[in-house]
Amino acid sequence: MKRSQGSSSAPGRGGSNSREVNNLLHTLRGEHYRHEQNQRRTTRQTALPSSRYTPPVKQTLPISQIFGEEEDGISEVQVQPHHPPDFRDRDNSGWRKRALSLLFSHVPLMDNRTSTAAHDASTPRIHTRSEDAESTLVSHDIPSLTVLCLRLLVAYCTSPSAFQDVVQYLPSHLRRILLRDAAVHAPLTTSKLYALCEDDDDIAGSGHGHVDGELVVVGPYAWLPKDHFTPSSDPEAGASGVGTANEADGGRGGMDVDDDATEPGIIGDEDSGSWESTSSDRDPPPPLTSLALVLTHLPVPTLFTFPPTITHLALLSLPTLTPIHRLPRLLPLLEFLDLSYNFWLGQPKIVSNNSHNNGSGKAWGDNLLERTEWGRWAHLKVLGLRECGIRNWEVALRKVNEGRWVDVEVVGADLEQNIRK
Numbered sequence: 379m380k381r382s383q384g385s386s387s388a389p390g391r392g393g394s395n396s397r398e399v400n401n402l403l404h405t406l407r408g409e410h411y412r413h414e415q416n417q418r419r420t421t422r423q424t425a426l427p428s429s430r431y432t433p434p435v436k437q438t439l440p441i442s443q444i445f446g447e448e449e450d451g452i453s454e455v456q457v458q459p460h461h462p463p464d465f466r467d468r469d470n471s472g473w474r475k476r477a478l479s480l481l482f483s484h485v486p487l488m489d490n491r492t493s494t495a496a497h498d499a500s501t502p503r504i505h506t507r508s509e510d511a512e513s514t515l516v517s518h519d520i521p522s523l524t525v526l527c528l529r530l531l532v533a534y535c536t537s538p539s540a541f542q543d544v545v546q547y548l549p550s551h552l553r554r555i556l557l558r559d560a561a562v563h564a565p566l567t568t569s570k571l572y573a574l575c576e577d578d579d580d581i582a583g584s585g586h587g588h589v590d591g592e593l594v595v596v597g598p599y600a601w602l603p604k605d606h607f608t609p610s611s612d613p614e615a616g617a618s619g620v621g622t623a624n625e626a627d628g629g630r631g632g633m634d635v636d637d638d639a640t641e642p643g644i645i646g647d648e649d650s651g652s653w654e655s656t657s658s659d660r661d662p663p664p665p666l667t668s669l670a671l672v673l674t675h676l677p678v679p680t681l682f683t684f685p686p687t688i689t690h691l692a693l694l695s696l697p698t699l700t701p702i703h704r705l706p707r708l709l710p711l712l713e714f715l716d717l718s719y720n721f722w723l724g725q726p727k728i729v730s731n732n733s734h735n736n737g738s739g740k741a742w743g744d745n746l747l748e749r750t751e752w753g754r755w756a757h758l759k760v761l762g763l764r765e766c767g768i769r770n771w772e773v774a775l776r777k778v779n780e781g782r783w784v785d786v787e788v789v790g791a792d793l794e795q796n797i798r799k
Contacts, residue, residue, distance in 0.1 A: 468673065468695055468719070474596065475562045477672060477719060480762050480789060481692040482558065484714050485592070485668045521559075528556045532564060542573035550590040550663075557589045561672070565596035591664040597674025607666075607683040676700055684708050692762070695719035702746055706754035715755075716762030718790075723747075724767025747774045753781050763790040 467473065521529075535541035545553060553574055560566050566574065575587035587593070587606065595602050665687040672694045681704065684691075688709050693700060699722045705712070717723060723746065747768070752758070761778060768774055768790075779785040 471563050474565075474672065477694045478558075478562060478594070478670060478692070480716055480718070480760075480764075481668070481670055481690060481714065484760060485690050487554065487558065524552070524555065525559050528552065528559060529563070532556070532560060532566075538567070538569035538573055541570050542576065545574050546576070554590040554592055557592065557594055561594040561596050561670070565599040568600040571595065571600050588666045591666055592668040593666060594670040594672070595674055596672045601674050602671065602676065602680055604677050604679050605683075606680065607685055670694065671696065673697070681705075682708065686710060688712065689757075690714040692716040692718075693720065696722075698722070703749040703751070706751045710754060711757060712755050713757045714760045715758065716760075718762045718764035718766065720766055723763070724769060748777055750777075752778050752786075758786055761786050761788045763788060766790070 468477075531544055532541070535544050545556070548556070557566075557574060572587060575589055575593065666685050667687055668690040669684070669688050670692040672692075674696070675698060676693065676696055678701065681700065684705075686709060689711050691705070691709065691712060691714065693702070694716065695718075700720075702717065705715075763774075771790075775788060778788065
C-alpha cells in the first residue's frame with residue numbers, strides 16, 4: 379500500500395514543477411521583450427504581420443530609360459491640349475530669332491543715334507531672296523555691351539513697378555533695342571511691355587503705345603487688348619500736363635513771360651533749344667510704322683483699329699484664323715507683310731457654303747490669298763510665307779503679282795520645292 383501511494387504522488391509533483399518552469403520562462407520572455415522595447419525607446423508594440431504580401435521596394439531605372447521618350451511626349455501633350463502640336467518647338471529663343479529676322483532685316487533699328495555694334499548684336503540679318511532666304515541666316519551670337527546692360531536691367535527689375543521706374547530714364551532708341559532683344563531672348567509680360575511703351579504713349583496722348591514707332595508683342599507672355607489702338611477720349615491723357623499748362627497760360631507752355639518781351643533772342647531761339655524745354659514741343663514722337671504679333675491672339679475688332687501709318691506688319695504663328703483680306707483697305711501704305719508660320723493658311727476647308735467654290739475643297743489659305751485685293755498695296759515689296767503649308771503656289775503668286783510692273787518678293791521655305799514639282 380505504501381508503494382502504491384508513493385508511485386501515485388510522483389506524477390503530480392512532476393506536473394506542478396513543469397508548470398512552474400513554463401510560467402517562469404514566460405515571465406522571463408516578457409521581461410526580455412520589454413527590455414528590448416525600452417532599449418529601442420519605443421512604447422508602441424509592433425503590428426501583427428498582414429496576411430497580404432507586400433514586396434520590398436527596390437531601386438530601379440527611370441521610366442524614360444526603360445520605355446523610351448515616347449511616354450514623356452504623350453503626357454506633355456495631354457497636359458497642354460490648348461496649344462498647337464508644335465507650340466513647344468516654337469516657344470524658344472532660336473525660333474523667335476528666326477521668325478523675326480525677316481522683319482528686323484527690313485526695318486532699320488537705328489538712324490544716326492546708335493552704334494552699328496548695338497544694331498548688329500540685337501538684329502540678325504537675313505537675305506530676302508527666295509532661293510537663299512532660309513539657308514543664309516547670318517546672326518551675331520556675341521551681344522554688345524549695350525545689349526548686355528539692358529538684359530541686366532530686365533533681370534534686376536522683376537516687378538513691373540521697378541521696371542517702369544528704370545525704363546523711364548532710357549532714351550527711345552535704347553528702349554527700342556531693349557524691345558527687340560527681349561522679344562527674342564526673354565519676352566516681356568503685358569505690364570512690362572506697357573511700361574516700356576508708356577513714354578511714347580504719354581507724349582503722344584493718343585493711346586498709340588509703341589517704342590519709337592515699333593511694337594513687338596510675343597505670346598503667350600503678352601497680348602494686345604482690343605482698345606490698344608483706340609484713341610483716348612480723355613483730353614488730359616498727355617504726359618506731364620503739357621496741354622493743361624498751355625491752356626492756362628494762353629499757349630505759352632506754363633512759363634511766366636511778359637507780353638512786352640516779343641523781341642527775338644529773349645525767348646525764341648535761346649529757350650527753344652534749352653534742355654529744360656519739353657520734347658513734345660521740339661520733337662513729336664514718330665507714328666507707329668512697324669508692328670509684329672507672335673504666338674498671340676489677334677481679336678478681329680483690334681484688327682480694324684490698326685493705325686493706317688503701319689508700313690511693316692508681321693503676323694507670325696497666330697493660333698486663330700485672321701481675316702487678312704481686310705488689311706488692304708486698312709493699311710494702304712504697307713510695304714512689308716510677313717504671314718509666316720500660320721498653319722491656318724494651308725488648312726483645308728471643312729464646310730463650304732460659297733456657290734463659286736463648287737466643292738473643290740480649297741484650303742483656307744488659298745481662299746484668303748485669292749480674296750485679298752493685292753492691287754491696293756502699290757508699295758508692297760516683300761511678302762513672307764514661310765512654312766505655311768500653302769499647296770497652290772502658282773495661283774497665289776499670280777494673284778499677288780497681278781497688274782504689277784515689279785513682282786513682289788515672296789519669301790517661303792517651301793516655295794522653291796512646290797514650284798519645281
